Amino acid sequence: MASPFCKGGCMQDILIISGTRPEIIKLAPLYHCLLASGWAQPHWLHTGQHGEMARQMLACFDIVPDVSLERGGDALCEFSTCCRSLLDQVMLRTSWSLAVVQGDTESTFIGALCGFYHRVPVAHIEAGLRTYDLERPFPEEGVRQMVSRIARFHFAPTERAAMALRKEAIAPEHISVTGNTVIDAQHWVVRRHHIKRRVEGRGHLLVTAHRRENWGSDLREICYAIADVAHRHPDLQVMFPVHLNPVVSQPVHAILGELANVHLSPPLDYLDMQQALIDAWLVLTDSGGLQEEAPTFGVPLLVLRTETERPEAIEAGCARLVGTRRASIVNQIEALWSDADAYQSMARAGNPFGDGKACVRVSNLLKDALAGEERQREAS
Numbered sequence: 504m505a506s507p508f509c510k511g512g513c514m515q516d517i518l519i520i521s522g523t524r525p526e527i528i529k530l531a532p533l534y535h536c537l538l539a540s541g542w543a544q545p546h547w548l549h550t551g552q553h554g555e556m557a558r559q560m561l562a563c564f565d566i567v568p569d570v571s572l573e574r575g576g577d578a579l580c581e582f583s584t585c586c587r588s589l590l591d592q593v594m595l596r597t598s599w600s601l602a603v604v605q606g607d608t609e610s611t612f613i614g615a616l617c618g619f620y621h622r623v624p625v626a627h628i629e630a631g632l633r634t635y636d637l638e639r640p641f642p643e644e645g646v647r648q649m650v651s652r653i654a655r656f657h658f659a660p661t662e663r664a665a666m667a668l669r670k671e672a673i674a675p676e677h678i679s680v681t682g683n684t685v686i687d688a689q690h691w692v693v694r695r696h697h698i699k700r701r702v703e704g705r706g707h708l709l710v711t712a713h714r715r716e717n718w719g720s721d722l723r724e725i726c727y728a729i730a731d732v733a734h735r736h737p738d739l740q741v742m743f744p745v746h747l748n749p750v751v752s753q754p755v756h757a758i759l760g761e762l763a764n765v766h767l768s769p770p771l772d773y774l775d776m777q778q779a780l781i782d783a784w785l786v787l788t789d790s791g792g793l794q795e796e797a798p799t800f801g802v803p804l805l806v807l808r809t810e811t812e813r814p815e816a817i818e819a820g821c822a823r824l825v826g827t828r829r830a831s832i833v834n835q836i837e838a839l840w841s842d843a844d845a846y847q848s849m850a851r852a853g854n855p856f857g858d859g860k861a862c863v864r865v866s867n868l869l870k871d872a873l874a875g876e877e878r879q880r881e882a883s
């Protein structure tokens with residue numbers, strides 16, 4: 504790996520650590536922003552936590568990782584221990600100015616921990632999301648909180664997230680509200696690929712569901728609700744890109760596989776997903792990222808969960824929390840089908856998660872902060 508580290512006027516070497524699909528999406532625009540910044544040399548490291556879905560996303564954002572770690576095994580513990588030891592070697596390769604992690608996965612945690620032990624400052628993107636229930640989502644809520652203890656720079660997507668961090672006694676000068684970088688990712692692909700709405704009329708119902716908390720009976724309830732709606736409205740097309748995990752794909756295919764107006768597909772690449780989103784009438788999802796993205800295109804969203812660490816969408820009026828009970832999901836969809844005013848007020852609510860300029864804010868804040876630390880070091 505080329506790493507021409509030279510401080511004071513030269514590039515700062517920044518290690519960007521990704522592991523899963525959403526991390527890649529939310530870090531990709533920052534990578535491109537830093538690459539164009541003139542002050543930073545970003546290096547992309549992929550931990551291998553996600554395989555195929557990660558490759559799909561990296562290609563979509565024109566990113567070739569500088570380092571790709573070998574996955575130590577299928578079990579999380581094997582992945583985790585192997586990742587820790589390989590990442591440790593990468594930390595020693597050069598004098599990193601910064602390690603950047605995003606979100607709340609095992610890769611986020613191992614990345615932050617390695618940075619911490621090597622005294623490399625850690626920047627946490629999408630900091631401050633909380634449910635304060637360590638069981639939901641498990642293990643993500645615990646991971647987020649642990650990363651917040653050891654990160655130096657906390658980039659909160661919203662004021663609410665920043666407030667959570669301040670309440671946890673994180674130094675306010677290390678917390679910045681930037682907006683969510685996923686909106687930057689959307690703007691990046693929309694600009695680059697000229698995405699615009701292509702359908703006439705209502706459009707389709709877009710569904711994703713894969714979260715661990717919904718595995719089992721909840722996922723089956725969700726699928727039966729979709730089947731009910733598909734039967735009632737044969738002209739409504741349902742698009743459902745299905746997560747590759749067999750715990751998800753098996754029941755989804757078993758319950759919905761034979762319905763003529765339900766279209767099951769493998770995961771879409773980001774470009775196709777954004778096209779599917781902009782063409783949608785309604786989104787039904789348990790995904791975090793989609794909760795943030797749908798309002799960009801004015802598409803109302805029903806959240807298949809009983810709690811969310813993104814209450815901003817509910818408060819802004821662009822999303823409703825519908826849980827996972829069959830009857831409740833069907834009723835909420837039917838209500839929006841027949842009540843044009845309710846639908847329009849959700850569609851016009853706007854996006855509370857950002858304006859597409861989060862990465863420029865992060866880059867400028869980091870540039871100033873790292874220069875300030877450099878001056879302090881020279882003075883002492």
Ligand SMILES: CC(=O)N[C@@H]1[C@@H](OP(=O)(O)OP(=O)(O)OC[C@H]2O[C@@H](n3ccc(=O)[nH]c3=O)[C@H](O)[C@@H]2O)O[C@H](CO)[C@@H](O)[C@@H]1O
Nearest residue numbers: 523525606607640643744770771772773776790791792793
């Ligand atoms: C338990 C929990 O809280 N977990 C969260 C969850 O994050 P999430 O819910 O946002 O994850 P997904 O729904 O997988 O991704 C969403 C993104 O993927 C795009 N997309 C989706 C389907 C597709 O076919 N093609 C695509 O392009 C889509 O537009 C969007 O941008 O998992 C992360 C670790 O995996 C965690 O860190 C995170 O806390």
